Amino acid sequence: MSANKIYLSSPHMSDEGYEMQYIKEAFSSNWIAPLGNNVNEFENDLAQYVNIGHAAALLSGTAAIHLALKAAGVGTGDIVFCPSLTFSATANPIIYQNAIPVFIDSDHDTWNMSPDALEQAFKKYTPKAVIVVHLYGLSASMDEISEICKKYNVPLIEDAAESLGTIYKGKHTGTFGDYGVFSFNGNKIITTSGGGMLVSNNEEMVKKVRFWATQSRDHARHYQHSELGYNYRMSNVLAGIGRGQLKVLAQRVEKKKHIFEFYKRELSQLEGVNMMPVNDWDKPNYWLSCITVTGEVRPLDIMVALEDENIESRPVWKPMHMQPYFEKYDFVGNGVSEMIYENGICLPSDTKITDEDLNRVVKIIRKLWRK
Structure with a gap:
């Protein structure tokens, strides 16, 4: 045990110190929390990187999946198709919404959701949404899966937590579905220590996600809440780390x-x-x-x-x-x-x-x- 430890996948800050530049900016402006310029710019930078319209910076990829399901209208008793071969964070938010997961098998060619098994599941159930995962950075068969979801007119959510930077036929994973989700957990390809991002071309729903993620506080002088809210927004300091990490x-x-x-x-x-x-x-x-x-x-x-x-x-x-x-x-x-x-x-x-x-x-x- 005398040899240096070799890690599976640990955080890796930039040699250039990009992250510290943005963290110092947060400190010097005193915008430590809850939001600030780093959050806005991290959302803009990430959306521009993957070539999608809008993004919402959140506390985790799990939170992003949760709010994607909520945005897709998933609620009590609804069925959601989900790959079986994935981390539990993909499936747990289905339970948060009091919905029912149905697990879909993988195929040998991608290790991801099998289009054949997905089609088979549609013949058995009528789901409210489908979650597809890009496992270990390998993209799923998005042409086939997207086509199946369009045929049945069911929202598609991409769990791209492990695949930021992956390209499927010239297009970034996370941008094929109605909603895409990225993770910046400590072991991911870039990290904010903890954090996630929801992306979509649906501007109104991204605004709604930001609203839900900040405790659903209504626009009023007093504290008023007409909907259930969540404390899911990313901090300005962590977003600064993310801005620096995107550069590398x-x-x-x-x-x-x-x-x-x-x-x-x-x-x-x-x-x-x-x-x-x-x-x-x-x-x-x-x-x-x-x-x-x-x-x-x-x-x-x-x-x-x-x-x-x-x-x-x-x-x-x-x-x-x-x-x-x-x-x-x-x-x-x-x-x-x-x-x-x-x-x-x-x-x-x-x-x-x-x-x-x-x-x-x-x-x-x-x-x-x-x-």
């Missing part, structure tokens, strides 16, 4: 791609090892480099071997329909998400990782195949 996003994507290509070159020849799928029409941000293993060496063997050498790794997300809290809800599919979970592992993908570190990771993994 392209560098982070390039480093993440380098990490993925390194693993692909060094591990793909091992029997039973397959990299996560990258399609010709997809330019991922490669947030985490993931592999699946079939054969005698199992994901846990790799994780334990890395852990013994002070190196972080992680299982692929456990599907929601297998989770104790969510297992009572319906699942539509044939077990692809379970297969990915059982055979998948997320390898160290920290943007501060060196090639020496990567060689160290690869050497440990290769050793398991020589036993």
Whole structure:
């Protein structure tokens, strides 16, 4: 355990100190909270980066999904289609709205929502909304999924928490649906320590989201509230970090791609090892480099071997329909998400990782195949 720790994906501030410039601006103006110029400019910068009309800076990606569901009219007893292979933050807001999740399987080609399973689910249910996820920075099959949602006239929400910077056929993920959601949690490709963003071309609904996120305070001299509100707005200080981080996003994507290509070159020849799928029409941000293993060496063997050498790794997300809290809800599919979970592992993908570190990771993994 004497070697330096290698992280899965940790915060990485800019070498140029962009973040501190904006934080100092917040301090010097005394706009620490709740809002301020950094919030406005972070919203503008992010919207411009992904080429969408409007954005609302919030406390988390989870809050953004919650308010996207609310904006889509989801309420008590409504059904919402959601990928099973995702983090629980995608599904939890459905419960916040007293709605009912129905979990949709993945496909092998993208690891994301299967259009075939989605179409099958529409034949069984009439949902109020569909949430699609771009897992690990890999874009879902958005042409097919968007077309299905349009056919049934159902709002589409994109959970792009893991895919800021990912391009699907020339267009940013998070901008195909009625609402898109990004996360700036500490492990994401850029971070504000905690935070999220809701984006949309629907200006009125983005204004409504900002209203709900600031406790639904009516325009009145006194404190008046005609609707249920939430304390979901991002602070001016955190937004300053985000403004600085956006300036280095392209560098982070390039480093993440380098990490993925390194693993692909060094591990793909091992029997039973397959990299996560990258399609010709997809330019991922490669947030985490993931592999699946079939054969005698199992994901846990790799994780334990890395852990013994002070190196972080992680299982692929456990599907929601297998989770104790969510297992009572319906699942539509044939077990692809379970297969990915059982055979998948997320390898160290920290943007501060060196090639020496990567060689160290690869050497440990290769050793398991020589036993």
